[in-house]
Amino acid sequence: MLDYTDRLILGELRKNSRITMKELGEKVHLTGQAAAARVAKLEDNGIIEEYTIRVNGPKLGLSIHAFIEIRMESADHQPYIAFVHTQKQYVLNNYKISGEGCYLLECKFPSNEMLTQFLDSLNRYANYKLSIVITKS
Template sequence: MELDNIDFQILWLLTENSRIQWKDLGEQIHMTGQAVGNRIKKLEDNGVIKAYSLIVDEMKVGLSYTAFILIYMKTSNHNSFIQFINEQNEVVEAHRISGEGCYHLKVKIHSQEKLNLFLNEILEYGNYSVSLSINEIKQRNPLIATI
């Protein structure tokens, strides 16, 4: 699907507030609410918009640790590890990487004790190195750089 400038404007406005009414969004880009709704439906049907989400204050819900874990696999069969990380709610991002290590995980966890338990489970698949986030400096929606 080829996206035009209007599609990008809609996407940008939805990243700012995914609950915005189509009528209000349309007013900002000089379209009717129905025309905006038709475009959004097309973006959804073509898989451009995969889901809508919300941002939660992690400290208020008890997710006080963010850890970045670099995994060094013991074996070339990674299927069981991939299944394991897909089953773990603590893993919010997982990337297969080139260079040093095999996988890079971003983990949000309640306590240091829970992190230690999680790391012990990882040892079944390989070794790791861990970095803890001290302070988030910037969080950016990658779409905004495109627009």
């Protein structure tokens, strides 16, 4: 079970996973060595699975952020899964979900034309419902 200090550590790492252990320790009132030991324990216990970066999509030319709810008519999802794996340049996440849909795709596209091409190809494998992100708050 996580204690208060572990939760503080996770909060600081969410803000900046590149923080030094010395800086992390100062923020959570531990020595750098004690903070490093806590982080190692969180990693060993599978609490921290990986460290990632957040990329600015528009600066990379990926200005269209879309969520696509996938509805499968067939029980065989493998062709859809194979298609999604070929679209890594656009697909950020493919979540298996409960509810009306079967999957929820999170994607980023450089243009409406590329989004349209993607949706035309996707329609060979599944029906979908599209939502475009207007702003992130």
